[in-house]
Amino acid sequence: MQKKEIVGNFEISKDGAVSRREVLMMGALAATGLAVASNSGAGAAEPAANAPAVKEIYKAKDFSALAKAGMPGLSASQVEQHLKLYKGYVGKSNEIYGKLKDVDITSANATYSPLRELLMEQSFAVNGMVYHEFYFGNLGGKGGDPQGDLKSLLDERFGSPAKFKDFLIAAGKSMRGWVVVGYNLRGAHIDVYGLDMHNMWSPQNVVPLLVLDVYEHAYMVDYGIDRAKYLDAFYNNLDFDIVSKRLAKARKCESGEMTTV
Numbered sequence: 001m002q003k004k005e006i007v008g009n010f011e012i013s014k015d016g017a018v019s020r021r022e023v024l025m026m027g028a029l030a031a032t033g034l035a036v037a038s039n040s041g042a043g044a045a046e047p048a049a050n051a052p053a054v055k056e057i058y059k060a061k062d063f064s065a066l067a068k069a070g071m072p073g074l075s076a077s078q079v080e081q082h083l084k085l086y087k088g089y090v091g092k093s094n095e096i097y098g099k100l101k102d103v104d105i106t107s108a109n110a111t112y113s114p115l116r117e118l119l120m121e122q123s124f125a126v127n128g129m130v131y132h133e134f135y136f137g138n139l140g141g142k143g144g145d146p147q148g149d150l151k152s153l154l155d156e157r158f159g160s161p162a163k164f165k166d167f168l169i170a171a172g173k174s175m176r177g178w179v180v181v182g183y184n185l186r187g188a189h190i191d192v193y194g195l196d197m198h199n200m201w202s203p204q205n206v207v208p209l210l211v212l213d214v215y216e217h218a219y220m221v222d223y224g225i226d227r228a229k230y231l232d233a234f235y236n237n238l239d240f241d242i243v244s245k246r247l248a249k250a251r252k253c254e255s256g257e258m259t260t261v
């Protein structure tokens, strides 16, 4: 029997890593008004009744207000589906954290071993959680132009707000997963990174300031495969005040040191 939990308005499969194909299917079903049922991980063993409860080291953040915010170009249905996916990553991050406590380290092997698999997928699950939190966190605004220190740094790198926007949109068209506008602690400048997967080409010493999700699941409910329209909608709903607050926190860190915001 599949283990599930209720989080807010969502039913999340404890066993359910959501695959790219399932995400696309989810979007297609939502677009046609059909109910969505998670079936990933079916057949996985039920934990023993007397098994100790796994401590949930990660808690899903509540972004449900975004779905009700009436964001132009980003429908409630689209946001709700996306939040459901995010909560799946939180669940898997907790699951991997728990399993790493009990994993057999005597069988460690670089071709295959349970330890290797957990260590590899840990960064996929955790980054999937964290990047989504940055993404949802910088939505819900009115777009426009960056201001203050943020504008100065972006102008230094790109020349003007209009040129930054053009670069961001182009970066969004060129990647398969994420675009990260970050504050590089080594040199105190802005960098833009592209990722095809959550744990692929993730930069170190760079604090994410503005995160753009370009996976198809981020826009397929609203736009099908028309990513360009989604990118415009994303920009028009950006909250530059949040981006500026992230920059202010990053600025407090010593240059070159690792940190998180």
Ligand SMILES: [Fe+2]
Binding pocket: 082, 085, 132, 213, 215, 217, 218
């Ligand atoms: Fe996403």
